[in-house]
Amino acid sequence: MSQNVMESRTWTSKVDVAEFEQLPKHLQALLKSAHHAADNAYAPYSQFQVGSAVQLSNGEVVQGSNQENMAYPSGMCGERVAVFAAGSQHPGVTMEAVAIVSPSQNAIADAFMPCGGCRQVLLEAERRQGTPIQILLQVRGEVVTMSESAANLMPFAFDAHGLGGETPAKIK
Numbered sequence: 180m181s182q183n184v185m186e187s188r189t190w191t192s193k194v195d196v197a198e199f200e201q202l203p204k205h206l207q208a209l210l211k212s213a214h215h216a217a218d219n220a221y222a223p224y225s226q227f228q229v230g231s232a233v234q235l236s237n238g239e240v241v242q243g244s245n246q247e248n249m250a251y252p253s254g255m256c257g258e259r260v261a262v263f264a265a266g267s268q269h270p271g272v273t274m275e276a277v278a279i280v281s282p283s284q285n286a287i288a289d290a291f292m293p294c295g296g297c298r299q300v301l302l303e304a305e306r307r308q309g310t311p312i313q314i315l316l317q318v319r320g321e322v323v324t325m326s327e328s329a330a331n332l333m334p335f336a337f338d339a340h341g342l343g344g345e346t347p348a349k350i351k
């Protein structure tokens with residue numbers, strides 16, 4: 180530890196990697212729904228299509244896809260479109276899982292991880308409902324990367340409540 184450092188804080192995180200065919204049928208269906216949603220992506224600038232599907236506790240599935248704009252920052256990520264649509268169409272209904280996929284040939288790894296802004300939005304949806312949201316990520320192929328909660332993907336998140344001195348559980 181270098182001089183003048185009072186303490187160090189470490190965030191530990193975990194994702195699980197599974198074969199698509201090994202997943203329970205309802206998660207396979209959710210991933211397929213996200214792939215269908217990607218067909219509606221509007222990504223002429225990045226050519227990076229993203230599809231998302233939110234599984235709600237009432238059985239409904241809400242889809243979203245990224246929607247870009249000529250004025251680049253005006254566009255919106257696919258998972259945020261889906262989560263905001265779920266929140267506006269089914270207020271108060273628990274989000275159990277969110278699948279986020281990209282069929283894009285530009286995706287270079289097994290999974291792409293949601294951007295920071297989307298992680299913050301997923302985290303707040305999770306905190307608001309008080310139960311974890313499972314995150315499923317898939318690019319091409321059979322490999323699915325899963326996180327048991329949004330919080331697990333969002334180390335040292337912005338937290339206005341934390342300003343009051345509360346220490347998030349995962350920070351040691």
Ligand code: THU
Binds near residue numbers: 227228229257
């Ligand atoms: N994108 C998403 O839809 N989700 C993410 O988590 C990261 C990026 C979109 C935004 C943009 O339309 C394209 O992918 C390239 O950044």
